Ligand SMILES: O=C(O)C1=C[C@@H](OP(=O)(O)O)[C@@H](O)[C@H](O)C1
């Protein structure tokens with residue numbers, strides 16, 4: 001499949017969508033379950049390739065663990081295989097081998113892991129050569145690069161003979177993901193101390209208690225439905241399987257979209273999205289919800305809302321450099337993403353209507369979120385999405401679900 005051409009809907013949208021499970025919640029549940037000896041019953045396991053890869057690698061004796069492009073799978077498994085003394089080569093796509101992992105490797109080495117870099121210092125592929133506990137139960141590490149290093153260490157911490165105290169330095173990014181990790185650990189019996197005033201997390205030594213766990217639907221995936229409702233002329237969508245008090249930080253989309261044209265009403269099955277008037281401008285800090293930045297930038301560009309974004313530095317080290325990718329592709333829609341203050345403040349400005357001849361063709365840069373954030377532009381004007389198969393990373397049913405509200409074709 002080369003590209004998908006999305007057409008605007010011909011009638012009002014009224015739909016119920018059973019959202020896919022969260023790959024983030026799932027990958028934590030899978031690691032914790034592995035640490036309990038695979039004794040918990042997990043339900044609503046995510047179909048996302050990142051989670052299916054985690055499941056496969058946890059059950060494989062192969063010496064090479066290829067995570068493909070899954071960041072959490074790379075970071076969580078590196079910690080898990082290291083402390084469980086499994087000798088593995090950790091590798092992934094060329095892009096995965098450009099995503100930094102040195103902060104996690106340094107921390108694991110301090111705990112007693114023997115890890116070597118196969119090619120470039122600080123980056124995969126890695127060789128895990130075994131674990132000889134150092135007795136160290138305190139670490140200081142940067143919290144402003146990726147929260148995944150911290151989640152990876154937290155989950156293995158109760159297994160260490162003296163537990164672990166982690167002091168985070170710098171402005172902590174993606175903190176809701178750390179809290180999600182701690183909450184899931186608590187579900188399996190761990191009593192942690194999170195001192196967010198001083199950014200110190202303390203995990204006592206403890207044995208995880210096996211328990212059933214149901215994985216919630218994916219709030220990051222929900223964001224594309226907010227976009228569909230915001231952009232379509234007439235739309236009401238009920239998203240099934242989401243909870244008001246979610247562990248997922250991307251539930252912040254509820255607050256963001258209240259400003260950008262979508263009201264959320266929680267039902268006993270999920271959340272009902274309806275249209276409301278949007279503000280003319282908005283400033284938002286994405287430090288806690290970086291995966292929403294692309295969705296929100298595209299909505300603002302199409303609705304001609306002046307959007308200021310902060311907290312998007314981490315976008316540069318994700319599936320692609322998402323800041324660059326957004327800058328390139330928004331231009332095709334007549335909008336710009338400008339850097340106003342270096343590495344800090346960005347602004348979306350719309351210059352023209354969406355060009356129609358030729359239909360804009362959006363390059364997706366091996367990034368599922370580029371495809372899913374730009375496809376809703378089809379609610380207002382024809383749009384081509386290149387390499388649409390990228391969505392399998394987190395939301396394999398995306399195109400099938402989109403067909404419930406509008407038409408699209410492969411071209
Ligand atoms: O822990 C997680 O499940 C994730 C944490 C975030 O990454 P960073 O902590 O690198 O920002 C997020 O972008 C990613 O999609 C999933």
Ligand SMILES: C=C(OP(=O)(O)O)C(=O)O
Pocket residue numbers: 069070071072073291318319369394
């Ligand atoms: C950044 C993402 O994933 P990861 O870092 O786990 O590859 C994402 O899903 O947007």
